[in-house]
Every structure is written in C-alpha cells, then in structure tokens.
Amino acid sequence: MKKNMFFLSALALALLFVSCGTTRGLKSEVYSGMYGEKPPVSILVMPPINTTSNVDAKDYFYYTLNQTLADQGYYVYPSLLAMETLQTESAYDSEMFVNGDIAKFGTTFGADLLLFTTITKWEKHVMPARVVVGIDYKFRSTATGEIVYHRESTFTCDTAAQSSGGGLLGLALQAALTVAQTALTDYVRVARACNYTTLASDLPAGKYNAAKFNVDGAEAAGDENVKFSVKLNQLPY
Numbered sequence: 001m002k003k004n005m006f007f008l009s010a011l012a013l014a015l016l017f018v019s020c021g022t023t024r025g026l027k028s029e030v031y032s033g034m035y036g037e038k039p040p041v042s043i044l045v046m047p048p049i050n051t052t053s054n055v056d057a058k059d060y061f062y063y064t065l066n067q068t069l070a071d072q073g074y075y076v077y078p079s080l081l082a083m084e085t086l087q088t089e090s091a092y093d094s095e096m097f098v099n100g101d102i103a104k105f106g107t108t109f110g111a112d113l114l115l116f117t118t119i120t121k122w123e124k125h126v127m128p129a130r131v132v133v134g135i136d137y138k139f140r141s142t143a144t145g146e147i148v149y150h151r152e153s154t155f156t157c158d159t160a161a162q163s164s165g166g167g168l169l170g171l172a173l174q175a176a177l178t179v180a181q182t183a184l185t186d187y188v189r190v191a192r193a194c195n196y197t198t199l200a201s202d203l204p205a206g207k208y209n210a211a212k213f214n215v216d217g218a219e220a221a222g223d224e225n226v227k228f229s230v231k232l233n234q235l236p237y
Contacts, residue, residue: 024224027204028217033141033148034204035217040112040141040148041207042075044082044105046094049118057122061135061191065115068195073209077109085109098138106142113139113148121154122187129160133187133194149203151222155194156229189235197228 028035045065050058062083066076086092089108097105098116105111121134132154139149202222205212 024221026217027202027219027221030221031149031204033144033146034139035214039204039207039214040074042077042109042111043069043113043115043139044077044109044111045069045079045115046097046117047083047086047092049094049098049116050122052119052122054122057119057187060188061117061119061122064188064191064195065117067192068199069115069203071209072200072203073206073213074113075206075208077111082109102140102142102145111142113141115139120152129158131157131159131187131190133157133190135191135194135198137198150224151198151202152225153194153198154227155190155197156227157190157193157235158229158231193230193235194228198226 024030034040045062048058048061050061063079066079069076083092091097091105094116097114098118102114105114116138118136118138119134120136121132123132124130125132134152134154136152137150138147140146141148205216207213
C-alpha cells in the first residue's frame, strides 16, 4: 500500500508535465477490444524489442512490467517462468511475432493478451543532466490478433543537483554532484516509473481491479503519444 501511494504521488507529479493533446474519445470506444462480454483477463509479457545501442536494456526492462499490470487488475504470467518457457519454445525473439500470428500463445499459455514493448530510448545525458527512457507499448489479442491498446511514452528524469549556493565552489560541487547522480541513476527505477505513469492512468482496468473494472469505459482515453518529465527526487523509490 505504501509503495502504491508513492506511485500515485509520482504519477500526479508527472501528469503536471505531460504534453497536452486533444481527447480521442471514451476508453470504451478507443479501446473497444478491452471491453465487451469477454474482456481480457490474463497478459503474457513478451521479451522487449530493443532498438537502442544499450545491449542490456532488454533484460533489465523485461522485469519492470509485471507489477503495474497486476495493479491494474490483470493476471500476469510470472516473468521467470514465462521467459524459460518462451526460450524453450524458441519464442524469445519478439520481432518474429509482433506483427505475426499469435493465436498459439492463447492455446499454449491461455493468455488473452500479449504485451509487446519496444525500447526506443535508454539514455543518460550530462548536459542537460537527465535519464531518458522511451517505450512503445502494444497489447494484442490472441483471439483476434488485433492491437487493442497502444501507447508510446518518453519519460525523462531530471538528475540535476539542487543549487547549494556558495559561489564558484558551490557551483563546482553542484556540477560534480549532478554528474554523480546522473551516472548512478538506475535505468530500472526510471523504467518502472515510465510504466506506471504511462499505463496506470489510461490502460482499462482488469477484472481483479474491482473498483474500476467495467466502470472506467466512460473515462476519456489519453493521447497515444505522451511525454512525462519528473525530477530525480520524485521517483517512487
């Protein structure tokens, strides 16, 4: 509960900086495949597709997704078990399936949805000081093959140190602290915050979220492409 409160606080702060756009319609209309008589219950998270030069991004990011999806009310197949099974079935490379036939994942796993993510940014910058994560999220139905939910997010964490005063010496110390903070900022922390701010406010709730399931369809769907920006001390952990 305490962790969720931190997440909600971070989300509220991030939304202050979200890019503005036009309303696309109600969730029940825009994400119609997430509602109806048989709404999806279970999600299999596929290994991320990594388009960046950071070779470790795929493995690190994969394990950040389950918690947000579970909090939204879905059954999510355990990461380690899913990964082992996918490797055994020669299905580790999501590029082979992101636009292909995925019906067998429904019969083999019993999954209603597959989540395909593409890592478009996984970067640290010193000038200006920031960590940037860019993720493209696609949820496809194993029953129809359709993309029932899509959102692309760029999440920027400002890692600049707070001004400490003290003239030239203070500026030098601030610059050194900024460099250290940027270097030590964990991509995983930023990626988790990206998942939460992108999905928690917009992804239709699953059946295990009793408060919002089959109720949030009357809410407005968010923009398909969003940008969030927060400061380092606003990350939930």
